[in-house]
Amino acid sequence: MFSAGNRVEILKAIAHPVRIKILQELRKGVKCVSDFEDFLEIRQPNVSQHLTLMRRYGLIDFFIDGRLKCYFLRDPMIPDLIDLIQKDYKEALPAPACCPVTKRGTYPGQRQR
Amino acid sequence: MFSAGNRVEILKAIAHPVRIKILQELRKGVKCVSDFEDFLEIRQPNVSQHLTLMRRYGLIDFFIDGRLKCYFLRDPMIPDLIDLIQKDYKEALPAPACCPVTKRGTYPGQRQR
DNA sequence: TAAAAATATACAAATACTTGAATATATAGT
DNA sequence: ACTATATATTCAAGTATTTGTATATTTTTA
Numbered sequence: 001m002f003s004a005g006n007r008v009e010i011l012k013a014i015a016h017p018v019r020i021k022i023l024q025e026l027r028k029g030v031k032c033v034s035d036f037e038d039f040l041e042i043r044q045p046n047v048s049q050h051l052t053l054m055r056r057y058g059l060i061d062f063f064i065d066g067r068l069k070c071y072f073l074r075d076p077m078i079p080d081l082i083d084l085i086q087k088d089y090k091e092a093l094p095a096p097a098c099c100p101v102t103k104r105g106t107y108p109g110q111r112q113r
Numbered sequence: 114m115f116s117a118g119n120r121v122e123i124l125k126a127i128a129h130p131v132r133i134k135i136l137q138e139l140r141k142g143v144k145c146v147s148d149f150e151d152f153l154e155i156r157q158p159n160v161s162q163h164l165t166l167m168r169r170y171g172l173i174d175f176f177i178d179g180r181l182k183c184y185f186l187r188d189p190m191i192p193d194l195i196d197l198i199q200k201d202y203k204e205a206l207p208a209p210a211c212c213p214v215t216k217r218g219t220y221p222g223q224r225q226r
Numbered sequence: 227t228a229a230a231a232a233t234a235t236a237c238a239a240a241t242a243c244t245t246g247a248a249t250a251t252a253t254a255g256t
Numbered sequence: 257a258c259t260a261t262a263t264a265t266t267c268a269a270g271t272a273t274t275t276g277t278a279t280a281t282t283t284t285t286a
Binding site: 007020035039078081085086087091093 | 114115120121123124125127128129130133142143144145147148151152171174176181183185186187188189190191192193194197198199200201202203204205206208209214215216
Binding site: 032033034044045047048049051052066067068069 | 230231232233234235
């Protein structure tokens with residue numbers, strides 16, 4: 001249910017400035033549609049469109065409370081992912097120490113290192 | 114350098130089926146352009162297009178070895194992100210225990226839980 | 227049951243992304 | 257210098273995503 005395969009599609013569903021903000025906000029707690037309307041300063045149909053999309057991918061779900069729809073996080077990867085993109089990495093990965101390992105092998109003219 | 118802000122843009126740069134495969138492959142080690150060509154079964158210009166895009170975002174870099182360009186991972190978030198999307202989550206997040214907390218407050222007619 | 231409030235849907239217009247084909251560049255070996 | 261190899265760039269065509277406007281649906285309250 002919540003494992004790889006369609007994970008790229010799900011990443012795509014997350015990788016949008018508005019949707020990330022919605023997810024970050026939902027992480028703090030349940031919110032209804034009109035809360036986002038104020039917070040994000042976008043129009044109501046657009047909020048609904050993003051919420052509906054994320055619900056299709058199982059990222060979020062809602063329960064109904066009177067005339068409010070209360071959205072909440074559903075996909076357990078989301079909190080971890082939010083942490084990840086907010087994490088502050090100090091250094092680039094180290095450049096590879098030595099020669100390339102490619103299918104074509106080491107190119108004849110390669111300088112030795 | 115490797116912290117939030119442009120993180121959404123970077124997620125978008127990652128969230129593509131071909132680019133994820135390239136990153137997963139690069140995680141195993143340095144690879145040159147034509148290695149991907151074989152492995153991904155897409156045409157060379159397209160491989161270069163994806164590599165160039167990811168380099169623009171600082172996700173990867175290359176060194177030159179003879180006439181090969183040897184690409185490697187640069188953004189330290191990538192390995193963690195790859196782990197994350199491959200992780201197998203068993204359960205959905207628990208539905209919120211109680212009432213919604215929205216800006217509009219609890220709706221008058223809300224059923225007590 | 228009519229009106230209001232909250233949200234969703236349909237669909238078109240605008241925009242962004244992806245890919246392919248052709249061509250360009252750069253380096254190595256002859 | 258010429259040729260072959262490896263990779264990049266340009267640009268157009270195709271496709272997908274995003275947003276707005278208008279309208280629909282649903283539930284609540286009067």
